[in-house]
Amino acid sequence: MAVDYSDDAQLVEALRAGDEAAFAWLLDRYGPTMKRVARSYVASDAAADEVVQETWMAVITGIDRFEQRSSVKTWIMRILANIARTKGAREHRTVPFASLEAELADDTPAVAPDRFHGNRTGGWPDHWSRPPLPWDDEPAERLVSEETLETIAECIAELPPNQRAVVTLRDVEGWESHEVCNALDISETNQRVLLHRARSRIRQALERKLLGDP
Amino acid sequence: MLRRLLLFLTRDYSCRRFVARVTEYLEGTMPAKERKRVERHLRECGDCERYLAQMRTTIELTGRLRARDVDALPADARARLLEAFERSCGS
Numbered sequence: 001m002a003v004d005y006s007d008d009a010q011l012v013e014a015l016r017a018g019d020e021a022a023f024a025w026l027l028d029r030y031g032p033t034m035k036r037v038a039r040s041y042v043a044s045d046a047a048a049d050e051v052v053q054e055t056w057m058a059v060i061t062g063i064d065r066f067e068q069r070s071s072v073k074t075w076i077m078r079i080l081a082n083i084a085r086t087k088g089a090r091e092h093r094t095v096p097f098a099s100l101e102a103e104l105a106d107d108t109p110a111v112a113p114d115r116f117h118g119n120r121t122g123g124w125p126d127h128w129s130r131p132p133l134p135w136d137d138e139p140a141e142r143l144v145s146e147e148t149l150e151t152i153a154e155c156i157a158e159l160p161p162n163q164r165a166v167v168t169l170r171d172v173e174g175w176e177s178h179e180v181c182n183a184l185d186i187s188e189t190n191q192r193v194l195l196h197r198a199r200s201r202i203r204q205a206l207e208r209k210l211l212g213d214p
Numbered sequence: 215m216l217r218r219l220l221l222f223l224t225r226d227y228s229c230r231r232f233v234a235r236v237t238e239y240l241e242g243t244m245p246a247k248e249r250k251r252v253e254r255h256l257r258e259c260g261d262c263e264r265y266l267a268q269m270r271t272t273i274e275l276t277g278r279l280r281a282r283d284v285d286a287l288p289a290d291a292r293a294r295l296l297e298a299f300e301r302s303c304g305s
Contacts, residue, residue, distance in 0.1 A: 153282075
């Protein structure tokens, strides 16, 4: 019977037995995700490639000791995130590295405060003064165009590391929140805060792109 | 009278608060009581309803980045890793 690599138990057994096809499957399956997440923490593509390589070496040497208390993909991502953070912090020795604490402490609101009425602006306080204009009903060709997707990619590339890693795993890769918390070793609440900021920024970037700065 | 009541219901929950809490709403982690207030607000506030729809579109569009094949492992790196795997198992 063919081995089902998407079954973690079978996959781990195959890897331990030296099944090269199993390792190749793993490389292709998680390589792109790993590169994207690594890129969140380090400054260049080349450095991200190094993080991915180092992670794979750690996977090769660690598979025998892997206790399977988490899924294989979460285990790999935990290794990757640790290596990437260390490398990112080292790169930033001269400039302060945006630590998780610093990212969380930044309480810039998701939407510019001047888009809501204040107490003296005449309207109902805290209700929209400049409400969102429609851009999501643009023709599909424009909405899902390469140009629109590039806008999102650029916005993600400019996010602080932890926001970038979270939105990459959640919304690009489609991981569940508990998997992301486990992989990045952050609490549910922090994960949600980071995701919220990232998504809000991306929505804003789309608004600017599709409407012109309103 | 009815109009005043509707206004009151809409304004019971502020747009600023909704925008700050939209991810909790989408994630399903908002307490049931607050969720009810949000839903009542959304029924009356077209702007926040639009904001919510745009967040959903944003998430959907972001997911499309996954299909972009810009991050595949370079062939030589892949070959080297397979070799390393083989070596480690042979040892």
